[in-house]
Amino acid sequence: MSTLIAIKYAILVLVLVLTLFFIRGFTKNLRRRADSRPGIFLKSFSLALDKMAPISILLLCLSIFLDDLRSTYPQFFSFAPLSFTSITALILLGFFFQKFKKNALSLFFTKSRKGQTSYPITRVDTLSKLISIGFYFVLALFLLDAFGYSANTLLTIGGVGAAFIGFAIKDFAANFFGGIVIYLTQPFGVGDQIIIKQKEVKGEVQEIGWYLTLVIDEEKQPLHIPNSLFSNSIVVTPSRRSHRLIKEVLYIPHSYFGITYSLIEEINSLLKTFDKIDPNLRHEAFFSGCEPTSCKIEIMAYTEVASLQEYHSIKQHLLKATFDIIEKQGAKLSEPTLKVSFDSPINFNK
Template sequence: MIILPFDLGLLLSGLLLAVVVWIGMDQLARLARPSGLARRLLLRARLSVSLTIGLGTLIWWGFERLGWDLSRNGSEVRQVVLILGLVWTVLRCKSALLAHAGENLEWLQQRSQADRNFLQDLLNKLITGTLLLLATLEVLRLMGVSPTLLLTASGFGAAALGFGARTLVENLLAGVMLYVNRPFVIGDFIQVPSQSLQGTVKVIGLYYTQLITPDQQPLYLPNATFASSAILNGARRDHRQVLVTFGIRYDDQPLLEPILSALREELTQCPGVEPSLPRRVHFVGYGESSLDLRLECFGGGSSDAYYELQQEILQRIGRVVASQGAAMPFPTRLVLQTKPQNEDPQESSAGAEG
């Protein structure tokens, strides 16, 4: 019989068991259906399960080396390690469960992409928060902390937060209200006009919200910003306004009415223009070098639909102006220079010769 120094038998047995569990779960995952839930869960859980066994064995061996008899008095330590390992495993499997639910639940697939993103993000935070709260309470109970003490500490903690961490509390409450009221969801393009901020929502956290600006820069905003500022959500509008101001030459004033009539006719035939909303073409003023006209209509709410319609409208304006024999002017400025009335040309030339 081989006797290992420092009582390494327990340690090596635990580490060997952790390796066997890793290999066993890996082999089971290989046998499972490639796109199935079982394969995803096994692959996600093998690391946490194996490390829990290995670390639990290492802790037990270390305590025994210190002279603590965990076989009789170490149930609390074993339970703490087991709870932490279980929570870690569930948190690692959480993403696989949510992904599987999004792919296979029919009622979830019938919702829009924005609603699916919101529900998955909400479930993700609820599962994480609930697990961490329950694990913390159970660990404190195993350590001998009474519920009365917890309630008292939470009361003092709430008072301290109220007086000394008002900003933190405001952001946390605002984060909760973002999930309740849902002024925007992940993937929406929003604007905060009071602060000249805009971007696409990427993350909605309990303390801050991350936006991606149009130039692809990450922008982190405290949630309290949205509680005290107006928000424009471009993803929620059904239609977007196309407003084009352009000009024609002053020499083309006789062609003004034919151009206006032709453009109004074009708006009735242009695909993408919403017929139930205003369609206007008007002469709006005299510019420095042009007769100014303005065209207004409404199209689809998405950015792609808006830019495609705007491009089509601009092309049709150019074709109508050219077909009527008019043109769009270049900015010009006429400078008139006059000579003084009392100036004698002969005196001026004599003075120049002298």
């Protein structure tokens, strides 16, 4: 009997060694094929398999050995679960999924930064989190079944217990579901600039978590914002705007009032043909009134670019062209004036 057991375990060890050699060769070949292709999933799968395969084979063989010992000596394994092999396989599957997801997201973010993919980062991140929730929930049910517990009974008890737990963790639940709402509605995403005026928050979104959202402000300080805050606040996303507004007021001295309308006509002609000014949106120069020392000409137009740097460049070129028109007409802008009032007349003859 002992000889048969020794032969059986020797065969198991031999199969283990041969399997390890086969898996190593298979993973190397798979990685070479994955590196030669642009796809993300095959490369992520090969990387995860290369990391997990050796330890997985060893642990599965160990669990088979333990199951065999339990069948031979059941009196020593009364405390053990129903199947070491099933539990080991399920746990390894969970680790493999985590490795695969981490590799896939890392490769996707790298491609996104290089501009090699057009898929939105936030949508991919949302999808990965939702898939993870479903996968680990199903995996937990299978693990409970492997330990000999009825999943239906636990789900019933869990439903009753969840009502009591909900009151104790209502703030956590509010932030958690706030995160889900952000993922589903996508009012902003990673990389977007956001402004919450009520809380004086302004910065770039770095990460959207299940409980907190990380925002980096203009001074590069990290702000950790609870997700429930976004449900009760008005969030402005300047980075998602399609245009930027140019709105300037020019002051012309009263002595040039006679050429004001010809100035306005030339500026309007400039706006119609100026590069990067959207002709389909409001663009005009108009006389808007008089001040004590000058006349006001307002200029309004929308740029076709949302980038702040490009906007500043367009604005300065437009203003330079406008000043050239004013000089060409022989006019000039008003100079700053200072009005001084005295309570009583001053005698300068003293």
